[in-house]
Amino acid sequence: MKAENILIVEDEPVVALDLQQTLEEMGHQVCAISISMEGAIEAVASHQPSLLLMDIHLQGHGDGIEACHEIYRHWQLPVIFLSAYADEKTVRRAAVAKPFGYLTKPYNKKDLNAVIQVARSRHDAELALAKSEQKLAIAIEAAELATWEWESPLDHLIGDERFKLIWGSSLQPFIASLSAMLARVHPDDRHHVESTLQTQGFFKCDFRAIHDSGEYAYLEMFGHLRINRPDQKLVIGALRDVTPRKKMEERLQQASIVFRTITEGIMVLNTDGLISSVNPAFCKLTGYAEEAALGHYAAEFMVNRRDMEISYADIACTASGFWAGEVGCRRQDGTILHTLLHICTVKDQHGEVLQFVQTFSDISAIREAERQLLHLAYHDPLTGLGNRYLLDQNLESELARALSHQRIVAIMFIDLDGFKAINDSLGHHIGDRVIQEAAGRIVRQIRRHDEAVRLGGDEFVVMIPDVLSSGEGLLVANKILRSLSAPMQIDEQKLVIGASIGVAFFPQDGQTLSDLLSAADSAMYEAKRQGKGRVCAYSSDLVENVRTRLNLEQGMHGALQRNEFVLFYQPVIDLYESRLMGFEALIRWNHPEFGLLPPDKFISIAEDTGLIESIGSWVLDQAAAQIKKWAQQGRQDLFMAVNVSARQFRGNYFLNELKTVLQRHEILPEQIEIEITESMLQDFHSIRKMVLGMRELGVSVAIDDFGTGYSSLALLKYLPVTRIKIDRSFVISLPGTARDVGLFSAIMQMANSLELNVTAEGVETYDQSQILRTMGYPAVQGYFWGRPVAAEDYDEVWIKNSSVSGYFLDENK
Template sequence: MNGRIMIVEDERIVALDLCQTLESFGHTVIKIVSSGEQAVSDGPSLKPDLVLMDIHLDGKMDGTEAARVFQEHNIPVLFLTAFAGQSMLDQAEKSSPYGYLVKPVETRALQATVRMALARRQAELDVEKGEERLRLAVDVAGLGVWEWDAAAREFIGEGQFEAILGHMPASLDDADSGFLTRIEPAYRSAIADALTRGEAIRTTVKLRQAPDTGRNGWLDFHARAFTGPDGDLGRAIGVIRDVTAQRNQEDHLRRAAVVFTSTGEGIAILDAQRRVVSVNPAFTEMTGYSESDVLTREPDDFLYARRHDDSFAAKLNGSDSDFWSGEVACVRKDGTLLPSWQHLCVVRDAQGQVGNYVLAISDTGALRRAEAQINHLAFHDTLTGLGNRNMLEDTIEKEIERANQNGSRMAVLFIDLDGFKLINDTMGHATGDQLLSEVARRILRVLRRTDTAIRLGGDEFLVVVPEVARLEDCASLAEKLLCEIRSVVELEHERLSVSASIGIAVYPDNATDFNDMIKAADSAMYGAKEHGRNRFAFYSSEMADRAMERLYIEQGLLRAIADEQFVLNYQPVVRLEDGQLLGFEALIRWDEPTHGRIEPDRFIPVAEESGLIDYIGSWVLHTACAQANTWIAAGFTDLRLAVNVSARQMRAGDFDTIVRDTLAATGFPAAQLELEITESTLQSVDRSRELLGRLKALGVMISIDDFGTGFSSLSLLKHLPIDRIKIDRSFVQDLPDDANDVAVTEAIIAMAGSLGLALLAEGVETPAQQQFLRARGCADAQGYLYSKPLDVHDVDLLIASPSRGRLS
């Protein structure tokens, strides 16, 4: 590279020769001087890229003294002198020259030295520019940079560090003068732990008040520690930023948000064009408009009655200030009038321009309060405070309409107290009223906020339950109500016990209108009384049986998990060509102590709905992999293990992590694990491709179970990473006699062959089925023709037997 060079040489001929030589190299000689005094006078203003400096010069200042001046101005010096004694070198070294050439010097050596010196200078300039940019960035960002050298016990702070902290600490963690001691103890331990472990930490911390300056506040704290060879803290580097103002502003905004949210006044924030940008809950409650209803709309378009004088624009335009308040007639979303006291305010920015408007309204209608009281009396029972018959009809009609819109169910529970008439007749109406009030309180304790409790009259109560997802939920609620009601009631002078009979009717299963729902629930209640009281009954006995079955299964599953009642059986998988044993499919079984073995088709759907399938599925995967590993160790090295996966497990999002952790914990080879996913599961799982891709990345195999029973597009097979499809037993069981099953099976086999997918047939039970499938190219099978599902002991015997390789 070429540069601007200054020559300091007292021999004129030598100086001119150097000038000519340097210019022949392409450099520019900007000045030739013969004394140190002249050099330090002209050099700083000329700012040469390099100074060629002789040491013995005219005047009192020699070259080494001049070089030290140039060093202060960050101008590089290259000595070119006839002297190279030790004392001269020591003197020259003090100015950190870029080189030292001894005359006479060869032209090529001069060229190379000058070129290297200029390259070094350019590199240093680049570094200086980078450091300057970094310093400016640190200052602009308001950052304080710090470093702690544990070995040297040296703490360095740069940038805005001292301005932020108020002083410069002497160390990182010393009790008196350490940086960490300025941080509140609640935050300090997490920082110290992270730094000790050599981890990065990013957090916001609170400063303790400094005793000398009184300074405190909040810091954004980012740091990383580096451990030494012995594992102890060697070095820590970090940055801090003062966020006290930001934190205070956030606190202010948080308090303002609380006021905005909790105030009883309805508030709307408008932009400069008078369009709504935000409303508070009181505004929504008062007007009936949700925030989404009014966003970007002007209040004049929806809030005021059709009188021009009440409009936002008219009131504000008529005011000689930025404030207006007065009474206006507003209108709710449902069209009813809302007499209001309104406050309007203009919010201006620092330049005086309108930034926002604030509109606040208060309900001033005493009539509204009177109406609310009348409404309460009209729709509530005066004794218990529950809803009355008027509310009952209104509630049921609304819930029927909602159920029709959502395609959901709703239920009515009819509650009648057993033996209440006897208590009322023998102990008096006052005692009876106390008992009814207590029963009402107990009913409310059990219900959800969305449920509605009604006192129909006398000792009859009803509960309206919207959004019924599962019938067993109604049974569970009825059980809770029965338990709550039959607990001993402590009155002032009496201890009473009363039970109840509950009838349950479900819309639309049992009735389709208000009257029929009440009749159905009443009929079911009498059915409960006929069966002994202190119980509940569904309007349909078949429905009751199903609900009780599911309730029993769900409660039993919790006990089964706690008591380890689940076991695994293993269905052998064979090669159709020669009956060679290939592996096993793990099948869960539930051995219930009282009722014996419960098959999966009874409890797996309940486990899916209740969420217990997540635990059960993980248990099956871990148990099967651990067990299969023992068989690999016993000699069945190429064993293939298939495990079923539920739709809920797939939807959890972290199923690939569970599989990875299981493989790591058990040591089971990923390539020998096959996850069986139903066709319907693939249709219901979002982003199937991404999840299956992550599973495939683990090395496992993916198969579609019960293929052909779903209604998915064949593009599933084209776009998803599937390895195998399993022909469902429903197509196999009538082979080869049923022409439809023959056609479907042949189509599945042909399709699998064209897509390069492996095939396995389920439910093979006859030699004819075996022969048919083998003749058409199906490779693998499982079914009772070869073996029923085996327990662990039987599998151990099978693997240990000499004929382990054949099951045909």
């Protein structure tokens, strides 16, 4: 019997001393004797006994039963009551305190010895049980398991807090029926779960169940079914949500078919590291027969370990007894297989190493996937060219090499002209084909060791190292420009784009990657500003142009709300009667810093930033309001021409918007004329649908800047437009040569045959007006007949006058 360190709590000193002597004779130690509840509590705190023998009747405040409550609550020590009282009331009170024994005085030594042994055994069992329950609780918590039980015929399903979290609100408050739980199971899995719950003994199954969110989660259920009799069943089980694991498995399966179907090779090693057995997968992966591997060291097959070398003895000494790392496995044919190696130590109950289990997985597919991902990380998936990351990497090294060898590096920033209109009107699938064709053309114009990358969208950067002079770099840039300007055949459509190219040189234009790209970008924007379709070399004064563009771009956001945009109106004149026919609405930006800006300064920025749609809607609404106001002054015969961007034609929104504007301002459809550009005709089928929709509304449609685009004249036969506007670049050549006059006559004849109205733009002289009148042109507009001005500059008399010839004096010419 184990010796105990006992505290005696007895208010009779003689009895206490006698008890002490008896205990010491039995081999126990008495650490102290107390006569009151307070003394007993202090003695427990000071001496830390292993067991207490306590009288119920004590001196002072409180008795032994109360002391037992306090001591067990704080220290969980076993208490044995030694009392002269055995009445029912006392025994009932004592039982509530849950003592580990109860002896009535007088008692003999044999009874005392027995009750102490029983108390010790019970206390040890309770401690072990409490520790086991604690471990179980920790294990359940660590495994994120929910516990539950179900009993028939009551059909009570009871679960803990985690059970409620897994199943959701439908099973609150924790008590429900088995059918309520099964109703949450996926229909395809319900029969499997129901069958499992009918299997006596231990069971395990996986299934899907619906969450409160409406999504299905993967659950794993363990349990035990006990059948006492046919109508009485008891299930105790555990449940956990394994959705993350399932989703990870699904992602791994999606990564590659090879990885999903891979099997692991297994080697069982003795304590010396010699192979005692292998599985068939080992033979399949390595090519070695089982007999050829047995008795050999595993290290003979494993090479190129990336991690720190570690022996089997070192692994066995670790707390986990486990090691994992990437190792090359040598096949029988001498090739190396990339594997993920796991080594696990197998020990007996005494902690002695019995063997090692070594498994390895073929991860060649993963390494290949990593190689491909690395390629994708540095290359554009659409064109196969490098991306910004590859440019950063390669340009840094090229700059360092150029600096040491005193060489020049040319950086070209290429932006495609007209791509946005093609992408918006013809669709992204055509836009992607154009980008791919442009990338191929760029690559064909550079050397093998030059680098072309796609930054994104329609922007490219070309790096030309080892350039002997800036002239050589500009020569390459012009070759690229000519190649990109040639027509492209995309499916059934022949498309023409151009490019604006900015060129910067190392070291004179910048010492760092960011400085060079910024310089080339600035030069590219200057090329666009000069009219696009050209190469521009960087110079220091371009920085101010770029800064101005940035200021305009930033200031455009919110410009509508700040009422900074205004409309000017240029008159359209009947050339035969010198009569006012209508106006063209032309936007201006009253910029707080740069003053009144014409559209060529900011419209391209509006298109790049996507603000052109909201600005275009504002222009249409304001122009309609103004033509309504002039109609109220007596000129219902006037029309208002409004330019529309290709982006406004995206989808069917514009037709609805146009219809709404006509209704809101109560104007006739023929009072509005929508102007589109020839470049928009490349997507003929879509633009024809839009034009037909506008004509059905009664709105006129004009082709602006006619003669400058790339559309076929034959398209006019099938496009129900009402007017063509001859671009000013043709008018400015008049009176010109007989060839110039012949061109205008041909256009007019073609328009007459197609029953189209014609307006000549950019008329600036009396001679131009006269020759156009002679050739039969009915309508003109230009500085000779009136500059674009604000609406308030046209007084009511001017508007109402049937003849305007007297109003155009020298200051308007």
